[in-house]
Amino acid sequence: MEEDDIDEQPWREYLIGLGLGGSEMLPERRGVFGGSDLIKAADHGLLAVRRGRRYGRRRLLFWIFSFAALFSICIATFGFKMFFHAFKILVFMLVPSDTVDNFLLYSFVFHVLGFYPCKVELKDSVEALVEPKPFWNFVKFSLQYVARENIQSHANSINPRFGGHQTLEEREQSFSAVNQTIHCGFVEGFEGLPNTGFDLDKEDKMYMDTCTVVVSSCIFGSSDFLRRPTSKMISQYSKENVCFIMFVDKETLVKLSKEGSIPDEKRLVGLWRIVVVSNLPYEDMRKTGKVPKFLSHRLFPSARYSIWLDSKLRLHTDPMLLIEYFLWRNRAEYAISNHYTRHCVWDEVQQNKRLNKYNHTAIDQQFLFYQSDGLHKFDPSDPNKPLPSYVPEGSVIVRAHTPMSNLFSCLWFNEVDRFTSRDQLSFGYTFLKLKRTNPDKPFVLHMFKDCERRAITKLFHHRSP
Incomplete structure (x- = not known):
């Protein structure tokens, strides 16, 4: 995945294992313009970008509020463990990981699920390395x-x-x-x-x-x-x-x-x-x-x-x-x-x-x-594993x-x-x-x-x- 650092493989495996399908991003549509059409297209494009941004922010807020509501209901009814499982299923169903518009939401959920790097205490340089x-x-x-x-x-x-x-x-x-x-x-x-x-x-x-x-x-x-x-x-x-x-x-x-x-x-x-x-x-x-x-x-x-x-x-x-x-x-x-x-x-x-x-x-x-x-x-509970x-x-x-x-x-x-x-x-x-x-x-x-x-x-x- 070249757009970001997120590892989507755990998501895909989990989703397919549950028998669910993920969304696919529609192919991009491109047109060819000439003369005055180019000016109209530019104005239309700027307007579309502004609308897209507003729509993207609204969609992000919608999902955040939806997840918050789901969290409250599930915690009250089933407890945290059941909620976490339902949360992962919902994310797989609703968030297409290869859509750039959903990058912020996808990144947020990704880190909640725990698939992220952790700190590795490497030496500062190879010059001081000595084989024990x-x-x-x-x-x-x-x-x-x-x-x-x-x-x-x-x-x-x-x-x-x-x-x-x-x-x-x-x-x-x-x-x-x-x-x-x-x-x-x-x-x-x-x-x-x-x-x-x-x-x-x-x-x-x-x-x-x-x-x-x-x-x-x-x-x-x-x-x-x-x-x-x-x-x-x-x-x-x-x-x-x-x-x-x-x-x-x-x-x-x-x-x-x-x-x-x-x-x-x-x-x-x-x-x-x-x-x-x-x-x-x-x-x-x-x-x-x-x-x-x-x-x-x-x-x-x-x-x-x-x-x-x-x-x-x-x-x-x-x-x-x-x-x-x-x-x-x-x-x-x-x-x-x-x-x-x-x-x-x-x-x-x-x-x-x-x-x-x-x-x-x-x-x-x-x-x-x-x-x-x-x-x-x-x-996992065996101390001698x-x-x-x-x-x-x-x-x-x-x-x-x-x-x-x-x-x-x-x-x-x-x-x-x-x-x-x-x-x-x-x-x-x-x-x-x-x-x-x-x-x-x-x-x-x-x-x-x-x-x-x-x-x-x-x-x-x-x-x-």
């Missing part, structure tokens, strides 16, 4: 990755897959934080069969091998516009030492070029280095997008830190300040925000089905599998490439590869099973508030199909 000496004293073990499957142990798996053909026994063993070789994407086909996908140019791979700190994102299937990081908010140090990588497919590159985002001789558009991916591994573009989202340690083998940014976001905070704030200050090896409204996987499952985010049968199969393997409901939420927002991930962080990323990716592309369904299960399997080997995951995510980025709409 004991920071890397996390659980240590060695991970290797399946590069090519043994055809003898997978005699019936003749179709090559990017994620490989992991058996249930191999899947169970992979959750142990021990020296091991596991499936983690990039599994090559059997000898003589085609490559399984996510092919990169040799020059790009050489550049990526040199990166020690990475900010990455992706656009596949022309699903988004290119959001450049806010250059004035990025320090000179980060501009020189952090790799900003935007993965795209050829279709997206053509689309972006037509819109003026043409890479220069260094393959740069602003701070983004455009890396073209050939031979996409999945028909589902969302699932293909999970490759760079989860497997940054595979794509950037020399990287110590990485930050994932969904393409709907624009970064307007220095990445080194984010690493200090979310990782170093919390002595964490992985940081991700909680969801803005949902915290239980049961609720997430129902919302995905209400919004038809994925095939319902596939969602049910995945969910039943997780329940049979010990997934339980989130209890391991996380503040079992459902992440997931559009910003800050990672140190430690063994446990890399293992969790592989495990989470394998769940997406095996089941649905809705990674919010598998996050809580994957974390809890990893924790349960390794009771004496902590995985230090910091789940920060979603309002902090809103403070460090600017949210936009995805491109309309």
Whole structure:
């Protein structure tokens, strides 16, 4: 959404989940004038503007008085909790979020509902940043990755897959934080069969091998516009030492070029280095997008830190300040925000089905599998709960490439590869099973508030199909 900073996604999801429809703004009408008609049109236009302003103010006052009356009636009858629910429904029905005339009212209600940024106490500059000496004293073990499957142990798996053909026994063993070789994407086909996908140019791979700190994102299937990081908010140090990588497919590159985002001789558009991916591994573009989202340690083998940014976001905070704030200050090896409204996987499952985010049968199969393997409901009153939420927002991930962080990323990716592309369904299960399997080997995951995510980025709409 480019008109303002408001995140309307929670509104839209909530509205559709209730079976209600939102208003749509009518297309703008434009006329062509000439000669004396231009003067008459100008006078008419000024008069229309004045009338529009008066009408806008009256409409705003009308809704404020309406909400005040509704508030009084509902509080007297049902109490505050019931009123708050009715208030959200009414707003969704009556306030078209993409109409500029309603910006003040929409902003007011938006803040009442609580979807707004909160203060993030970042350092003043990157110059004084020093990585804490004991920071890397996390659980240590060695991970290797399946590069090519043994055809003898997978005699019936003749179709090559990017994620490989992991058996249930191999899947169970992979959750142990021990020296091991596991499936983690990039599994090559059997000898003589085609490559399984996510092919990169040799020059790009050489550049990526040199990166020690990475900010990455992706656009596949022309699903988004290119959001450049806010250059004035990025320090000179980060501009020189952090790799900003935007993965795209050829279709997206053509689309972006037509819109003026043409890479220069260094393959740069602003701070983004455009890396073209050939031979996409999945028909589902969302699932293909999970490759760079989860497997940054595979794509950037020399990287110590990485930050994932969904393409709907624009970064307007220095990445080194984010690493200090979310990782170093919390002595964490992985940081991700909680969801803005949902915290239980049961609720997430129902919302995905209400919004038809994925095939319902596939969602049910995945969910039943997780329940049979010990997934339980989130209890917000439990003082010993391991996380503040079992459902992440997931559009910003800050990672140190430690063994446990890399293992969790592989495990989470394998769940997406095996089941649905809705990674919010598998996050809580994957974390809890990893924790349960390794009771004496902590995985230090910091789940920060979603309002902090809103403070460090600017949210936009995805491109309309």
